[in-house]
Amino acid sequence: MALRMNQFVVLALACFLLSACDNNTPDAAEQYVLGSAYDDGGTQNIDYEKARYWYEKSSAQRNLDAMRALGFMYEKDKGM
Numbered sequence: 700m701a702l703r704m705n706q707f708v709v710l711a712l713a714c715f716l717l718s719a720c721d722n723n724t725p726d727a728a729e730q731y732v733l734g735s736a737y738d739d740g741g742t743q744n745i746d747y748e749k750a751r752y753w754y755e756k757s758s759a760q761r762n763l764d765a766m767r768a769l770g771f772m773y774e775k776d777k778g779m
Contacts, residue, residue, distance in 0.1 A: 747777045751772055
């Protein structure tokens with residue numbers, strides 16, 4: 700069961716990456732979710748630099764959740 704769940708997580712992450720990276724249709728919500736996955740370990744590997752990158756892309760599109768998350772990262776000095 701764990702292997703099946705890991706495959707699902709990888710597939711879901713790949714879908715978010717593909718849609719979040721598409722320069723023609725940037726989706727701030729998907730970028731925020733991707734940043735959140737890197738921030739809290741939803742990708743199984745916490746990577747604060749990648750989390751900050753995706754939060755910043757989402758914040759640039761005025762996503763308030765991403766702005767708040769980025770503020771918390773600065774406050775806690777995570778990935779800065």
